[in-house]
Amino acid sequence: MASRSYGKGLRALSITTVLAMTAALALTFFYAPLEAEQGFLQKIFYVHVPLAIVALCGFVLGGLFAIQHLRTRDPRWDMRSYVAIHMALIFGLATLITGAIWAKGSWGHWWVWNEPTLVSFLIVFLLYATYQPLRFAIEDPERQARYASVFAVTAGAFVPLNFIAVRMSTAFVHPRVLGSTSNLPGPMRLTFLISLAAIALLYATLCKYELTAKHTRAQVRALRRRLAGETAGTRGRSAAPSALPEGAQRPGSGQPETLAPSFGAGSAPGTVG
Amino acid sequence: MSATVGKDAAAPPAQRMAKRVGLGRTVGAVMRKELLVELRTLESVPAMSLFAVTTFVIFHFALNRGSVEGDLASGILWVTLLFAAILGVNRLFVADAEEGGFDGFLLAPVDRSAMLIAKGLTLLVYLLALEIVAVPAFSLLLLGPSVGPALGGLVATLLLADVGIAVIGTMVAAMAVRTRARDLLGPLLSLPLFVPIVIGAARCTAPLLAYAHRTGPSGRWLATLGVYDLVFGLIAYALFDFLLED
Amino acid sequence: MPVLEVEGLTRRYGERDALSEVCLTLAEGRTLVVFGPNGAGKTTLLRVLATLLRPHAGSVRVLGSGLPDEAWAVRGRVGLLAHEPLLYRELTAAQNLRYHARLHGVGEERIAELLDAVAMSRRADEPLRTLSRGMVQRIAVARAVLHDPELLLLDEPYANLDPAAIELVSPLIGPASRRTRVVASHDPGRGLAEADVVLGLRAGRPALLAAATSVAPAEITELYR
Numbered sequence: 001m002a003s004r005s006y007g008k009g010l011r012a013l014s015i016t017t018v019l020a021m022t023a024a025l026a027l028t029f030f031y032a033p034l035e036a037e038q039g040f041l042q043k044i045f046y047v048h049v050p051l052a053i054v055a056l057c058g059f060v061l062g063g064l065f066a067i068q069h070l071r072t073r074d075p076r077w078d079m080r081s082y083v084a085i086h087m088a089l090i091f092g093l094a095t096l097i098t099g100a101i102w103a104k105g106s107w108g109h110w111w112v113w114n115e116p117t118l119v120s121f122l123i124v125f126l127l128y129a130t131y132q133p134l135r136f137a138i139e140d141p142e143r144q145a146r147y148a149s150v151f152a153v154t155a156g157a158f159v160p161l162n163f164i165a166v167r168m169s170t171a172f173v174h175p176r177v178l179g180s181t182s183n184l185p186g187p188m189r190l191t192f193l194i195s196l197a198a199i200a201l202l203y204a205t206l207c208k209y210e211l212t213a214k215h216t217r218a219q220v221r222a223l224r225r226r227l228a229g230e231t232a233g234t235r236g237r238s239a240a241p242s243a244l245p246e247g248a249q250r251p252g253s254g255q256p257e258t259l260a261p262s263f264g265a266g267s268a269p270g271t272v273g
Numbered sequence: 274m275s276a277t278v279g280k281d282a283a284a285p286p287a288q289r290m291a292k293r294v295g296l297g298r299t300v301g302a303v304m305r306k307e308l309l310v311e312l313r314t315l316e317s318v319p320a321m322s323l324f325a326v327t328t329f330v331i332f333h334f335a336l337n338r339g340s341v342e343g344d345l346a347s348g349i350l351w352v353t354l355l356f357a358a359i360l361g362v363n364r365l366f367v368a369d370a371e372e373g374g375f376d377g378f379l380l381a382p383v384d385r386s387a388m389l390i391a392k393g394l395t396l397l398v399y400l401l402a403l404e405i406v407a408v409p410a411f412s413l414l415l416l417g418p419s420v421g422p423a424l425g426g427l428v429a430t431l432l433l434a435d436v437g438i439a440v441i442g443t444m445v446a447a448m449a450v451r452t453r454a455r456d457l458l459g460p461l462l463s464l465p466l467f468v469p470i471v472i473g474a475a476r477c478t479a480p481l482l483a484y485a486h487r488t489g490p491s492g493r494w495l496a497t498l499g500v501y502d503l504v505f506g507l508i509a510y511a512l513f514d515f516l517l518e519d
Numbered sequence: 520m521p522v523l524e525v526e527g528l529t530r531r532y533g534e535r536d537a538l539s540e541v542c543l544t545l546a547e548g549r550t551l552v553v554f555g556p557n558g559a560g561k562t563t564l565l566r567v568l569a570t571l572l573r574p575h576a577g578s579v580r581v582l583g584s585g586l587p588d589e590a591w592a593v594r595g596r597v598g599l600l601a602h603e604p605l606l607y608r609e610l611t612a613a614q615n616l617r618y619h620a621r622l623h624g625v626g627e628e629r630i631a632e633l634l635d636a637v638a639m640s641r642r643a644d645e646p647l648r649t650l651s652r653g654m655v656q657r658i659a660v661a662r663a664v665l666h667d668p669e670l671l672l673l674d675e676p677y678a679n680l681d682p683a684a685i686e687l688v689s690p691l692i693g694p695a696s697r698r699t700r701v702v703a704s705h706d707p708g709r710g711l712a713e714a715d716v717v718l719g720l721r722a723g724r725p726a727l728l729a730a731a732t733s734v735a736p737a738e739i740t741e742l743y744r
Contacts, residue, residue: 070515087512124339126463130458141533143519146450150512151462157508158466161501165469168497169476225534292595294624302621306614313609313646372706375562376571377662380605381622382595510724 002027002235007212009204010205018204020198024191032191046191048098050199051091052117056159058088058203059128066149078145081152083210085131087203092125116167122163127155134237145241214240292382296390299383301514303391308398317364318402321357325407328353329414340417343483347475350411350482354400355438355467357407361399362442363459364391366450379517389443396446397439404431416482423481426490430481433498434474437505441466444509447516466505473498483515520583522670522699523568524546527577530563532619537563539723540577545716550700552710552731555720556743561703562602564720565582565672568701569599581668595623598668600676604659608648612639612658615647616665623666633661638687652679664696671700678710707739 028046062085069077096226100116113119134151138144184192188251289366294302311317332349333339334511341349349458372376408427412420420427449458477498523545530538538560545551546705553561566572568581571591578585584592599605616630627643634640637657647655656679663671677685678690689695694713704710711717717734719727719742727734 070512123465125447127462130461130465132461133454134448134452134458137454137458139453140519142531143451146515147452150444150448150515153512154466154505154508161504162469165472165497166503168493180290187451222534294622298624299622302618305621306610306618309614310607310609365646368607368609371604372607373601374607376599376601376603377605377619378622379571380569380594380597380599381619382591382624383622519566 010208010212013201013205017198017201020194020201024195024198027191027194032188033185035188038106041102044098044102044105046195047199048095048102049192050196051095051098052121053196054126054199054203055088055091055095055121057200058091059124059159060156062088062152066152066156067144069149070153074147075241076150079211079214081149082135082241083207083214085128085152087207089125089128089131090206091199091203092121092128095121096125114170116163116170119170120163120166123166124155124159127158131155132239134240141241148241159166185205190260286384290406294381294383296384296387299381300391300394301385303378303387304394306358307395310356310394317361318399321360321399321403322406324360325353325357326402326410326414328356329407335414336494338415341415344475345477345478346411346416346482347477350408350478351434351471351475352409353411354404354434355464357403358396358400358438358442359460359463361396362402362446362463363445363449363456365396367455370450375517385517386510386516388508388517389447389509392447393439393509395442396442397435400435400438403497405444417419418482418487420482420483423478426481427478430490430498433495433502434470437470437498437502439465439507440502440509441470444450444505444513444516446515450511470498473501475498520547521545521580522549522582523551524578524580526579528564528567528574528578528579530560530567530572531575536723538567538720541718541720541725543716543718543725543728545653545699547699547707549715550694550702551715551716551718552714553701553703553718553720554705554707554727554739554742556711558722559720559742560723562674563723565674565701565703568670569597569672570594571599587644594667595663595666596668597670598661598663600663600667600671600673602674602678604647604655604662606647606655606659606662607647611644611646612650612661613643615658616661618663619662625666629665633665634658634735636687636691637661640682651726653684656680656726657684659687664691669699671696671698672731673700673704674704675705678707707736711739716729 024046028043032043032046034040062081065077065081065084068074068083096118098114099121101117103112103115104110111118131148131151133142135148138147295396314356329349332353368373369378379385403496408420408431413515445459446464449455449462451456473494480488481490521544523543523723525541525543528538528541529536539566541560543551555561555565563572567579567586569585570581570593571588580586581593582596584590586593600622606612607618610618612634613630616633617627619626620627620630631640634643637660639654639661641655642650642654647658650658660676663673670742671692673692680688685693692698692700700713701714702710704730709736711731714731717727717739718725719739721742727738
């Protein structure tokens with residue numbers, strides 16, 4: 001049954017993520033050397049930058065899933081796009097918070113306008129914050145999915161463009177370690193890469209959990225409807241897509257209603273005229 | 274009256290096909306209809322212009338300044354133009370959504386991109402009309418340096434920015450108009466997408482509107498605006514059909 | 520070749536079926552009248568046939584072309600008279616029709632001819648918002664037949680019309696037009712009189728499909744119980 005495949009591998013993925021996160025934190029605190037200028041504070045780099053990269057990739061991924069949805073009209077792609085963007089939004093918020101902490105530590109201000117990554121993230125965050133309200137404002141579920149996909153593709157393309165524009169506008173590049181990961185010293189580089197892998201795994205795991213949960217809920221609702229008849233369990237309006245699994249039996253279908261007896265009066269179905 | 278009754282019913286249906294109307298003619302037809310409606314109702318352009326002039330007055334009191342120049346002038350101009358543009362964006366598809374204009378268009382044997390192009394051009398015309406009022410009003414009410422010597426660069430920047438605003442505005446308007454919260458979603462969706470345009474346009478006009486060191490708009494920023502217009506033009510072209518069909 | 524061939528047509532609205540397993544065939548020149556209470560799927564059926572809504576399942580062939588893949592070949596060959604007139608309230612009748620004529624590649628002379636046919640020539644230059652609903656409906660009729668469609672889809676076409684106006688539009692959209700027609704109706708008397716085939720819908724499902732001659736008015740009123 002289709003539902004099995006959703007939960008499959010979830011345990012293995014979760015364990016890998018926990019291990020990777022543990023390894024990344026251990027390396028960050030015990031292995032990576034203290035940076036000369038910023039000292040201990042610089043350690044937030046190993047969280048902030050991977051979060052930013054993963055969130056960005058999540059937004060773009062949501063756009064790619066949305067392209068698939070527009071091409072195939074398969075609601076499951078819309079669901080994936082929704083989850084990818086939803087999770088990326090949370091990671092984006094975490095990026096903003098860790099960035100603000102870093103800025104406070106380095107420059108004494110919670111917000112600095114000359115840090116292009118942070119500023120770009122704020123703009124991207126503000127744009128994606130309208131994703132859920134947009135979905136919520138459209139009642140027809142199919143149109144909701146289609147409009148959300150159009151939004152996701154547009155916004156996905158906007159993310160890199162916005163980064164370039166904001167980067168161009170910030171005159172001075174601030175004294176930071178990020179950006180130039182290629183000339184990091186070996187131990188720092190290793191720690192950074194492990195952290196990136198761990199955060200990426202965390203993203204994948206959380207996405208998978210949300211997908212499985214959404215899927216299970218849709219199935220429970222479908223089953224409840226079949227138990228209690230058409231009227232029970234109709235879902236309230238929601239911003240989240242509700243893709244029924246491929247294999248699930250749609251309530252009501254499969255038992256073709258017999259036509260009224262009057263119909264047989266000498267005319268075969270539809271061949272009149 | 275008899276002439277209107279089915280004429281060439283003899284041909285079997287499968288072999289007939291409606292004559293397809295070309296893209297240019299369709300764009301022309303839709304634009305003509307748009308401008309006719311606007312001329313009749315005077316809903317968008319006068320409101321946008323009035324809004325812009327009132328906003329300049331508000332800025333005068335809010336900043337407590339008689340005249341502005343440079344960065345500040347450029348910022349005031351672009352904030353005002355963008356917010357005025359959003360008024361037009363919000364109205365752009367309302368008549369079509371409420372009066373069945375979408376269906377009427379979709380039933381015709383025409384290329385659906387014509388709707389995007391025609392609406393985008395209509396919005397562009399509205400923006401140009403707005404600026405013909407707003408820019409002189411700005412120079413009269415708030416701008417310190419005279420606008421004369423900067424006119425060429427200003428017009429180039431306005432044009433490039435307008436194309437971007439028109440493309441993004443059309444797409445966002447089409448998306449927002451068939452939602453329940455259209456008046457809210459229009460501005461919320463379009464403002465972040467306008468940010469790169471503001472960055473580029475404000476950088477271009479800041480030196481034009483300054484007393485000292487007046488230089489032309491930077492070619493780099495004009496090019497950025499152009500690229501942004503182009504990319505979003507292609508995105509809108511690729512995606513617009515999905516906003517029309519059901 | 521039949522003008523309409525529909526088999527197993529299903530259109531969903533979320534998790535609800537707006538239309539379910541609808542089958543019908545309609546030959547050229549015939550009239551199909553669709554009965555059913557509000558929300559039974561009449562409008563949805565007409566909108567699917569007009570290519571405005573995609574079918575979710577089943578096969579739909581209109582004028583020999585399959586929907587939704589060949590919808591482009593159907594557009595411009597069907598005329599839809601919907602609940603809304605699909606006209607702009609701020610524009611005049613002449614301007615509205617001219618807009619649609621351009622979209623359909625129809626010549627100007629057709630506009631005057633149709634305005635004459637629906638007796639609106641005299642008020643052709645007044646904005647629609649100043650006209651009565653019956654007048655707007657007459658202009659909507661002119662719009663629906665502007666491009667001389669092979670298939671007419673009429674959603675309660677006589678709703679806002681007085682008897683004289685019904686008489687007036689009859690050569691355009693009535694039985695006298697000799698076009699293939701699908702009519703959604705609430706009026707058993709008039710509907711049955713016009714119909715060759717009758718389709719009764721109930722909650723999106725076909726509850727009755729028969730030749731009009733074999734259907735008694737009581738069976739139609741039964742649909743609304």
